[in-house]
Amino acid sequence: MKRNNLALVLSIVAQLGEASRADIIERSGLTQPAITRIVSELLEAGLLEEALATTTVAKRGRPATSLRLAQGRVYSIGVDTRLDRTTIIARCFAGVISHEEWHPGFADPTPEEFFGFIAERVRDIASRMDSRLAGVGIALPARFNDDRTRVENSPLWSWTDVDVLGEMTKRLDLEGVPVLFDHIWNAAAIANSRFLPVTKGARLAHVQVGYTVGIGLTHNGSRFSRFGCAATDFSHLPIQVEPWLPCPECRAPACLESRIGVRAIESRAREIGISMAGDPHAISRFCHELAEVAQGDDERARRALDIIKDAAQWSAQAAFMVATATGATAVTVGGYPEYLGDIFFEHFMAHVEDVMPHLLPLMRRFDHPAMSVDLDDRAAIIGAAVLGLEQMRTDPTVVMSGSVR
Numbered sequence: 001m002k003r004n005n006l007a008l009v010l011s012i013v014a015q016l017g018e019a020s021r022a023d024i025i026e027r028s029g030l031t032q033p034a035i036t037r038i039v040s041e042l043l044e045a046g047l048l049e050e051a052l053a054t055t056t057v058a059k060r061g062r063p064a065t066s067l068r069l070a071q072g073r074v075y076s077i078g079v080d081t082r083l084d085r086t087t088i089i090a091r092c093f094a095g096v097i098s099h100e101e102w103h104p105g106f107a108d109p110t111p112e113e114f115f116g117f118i119a120e121r122v123r124d125i126a127s128r129m130d131s132r133l134a135g136v137g138i139a140l141p142a143r144f145n146d147d148r149t150r151v152e153n154s155p156l157w158s159w160t161d162v163d164v165l166g167e168m169t170k171r172l173d174l175e176g177v178p179v180l181f182d183h184i185w186n187a188a189a190i191a192n193s194r195f196l197p198v199t200k201g202a203r204l205a206h207v208q209v210g211y212t213v214g215i216g217l218t219h220n221g222s223r224f225s226r227f228g229c230a231a232t233d234f235s236h237l238p239i240q241v242e243p244w245l246p247c248p249e250c251r252a253p254a255c256l257e258s259r260i261g262v263r264a265i266e267s268r269a270r271e272i273g274i275s276m277a278g279d280p281h282a283i284s285r286f287c288h289e290l291a292e293v294a295q296g297d298d299e300r301a302r303r304a305l306d307i308i309k310d311a312a313q314w315s316a317q318a319a320f321m322v323a324t325a326t327g328a329t330a331v332t333v334g335g336y337p338e339y340l341g342d343i344f345f346e347h348f349m350a351h352v353e354d355v356m357p358h359l360l361p362l363m364r365r366f367d368h369p370a371m372s373v374d375l376d377d378r379a380a381i382i383g384a385a386v387l388g389l390e391q392m393r394t395d396p397t398v399v400m401s402g403s404v405r
């Protein structure tokens, strides 16, 4: 009960950004003495701090002292690995990113190589932080088992049935630090869902268009436990489109991935002289160049624009399917489209408006500029770091005992 109440108070403060004690009483349904005790315990543990009330309006004429999550006391490490890069961040539980590093993507690492590298980086970052590590969240391009401890396979690497939790924990060697895994699509959905007002029953679907076309899904801000499989199979949904673009993997005459996967986009762009280099910013630079060329008024510009419009329309189709199949109350789209920018999203939204206008209110990019625009293509890395706080979210006492390392 105590743990639940501590977690409840922290989640209320996290949702509001700044909260007065009155706000907490109102939203928690707990008594004033209970809140006084819990808040002082959280202040003492360094998880909450008093702030000068800036946004909170004093109620009933009393001056309000507001509370917020304490910056820099507890942090998590997030890892997000893609075709062109592996990103690692340290993010405090109040949301401040204090460390970030980018590495080139792994071609096809063995689990030993991959986790050897990640564990070494995590230990190094942890040794240089003066706050407490609450957990590590790792987002992988992979299909997982239901409890997200094993990778069944990966669209990017030749991994089959890998005990990822075991591989990582035996190399990490940091006592009591939980490691949590999920696929990058769920990680992105977790981050995006934190930018929605939390309403009961909220269901956010995220469509990530990248190397594959993946789906992440959250319910009340938490990931669904049984949604691992559909997320990777979705990429190979057969589609009827001319000209046919046979998919080497699923062998369909055309599928979502063979049409709008980043490799398909690049092979079309290569015909007009735009290709991808092999560095950690390859996808971002490629997309910026494609979008820039599309702004011109010659034949090359027209062909670049066609590629972008095609990607936007099929991404919108993918979003329709996901919205319909999941009954989502909000849909977000991320991945390389974020680097194409407005030119992509204008065509995306125009297609939604033409074909399924009733889904317009679900598409959250313009309603919530903070979501896709500010997170950029960073939703998965932020989500991985949020995943690293999962244990603390349900039981804050795990980081309240002992001294801050």
Ligand SMILES: [Zn+2]
Binding pocket: 235, 236, 237, 247, 248, 249, 250, 251, 252, 254, 255, 256, 257, 258
């Ligand atoms: Zn396919």
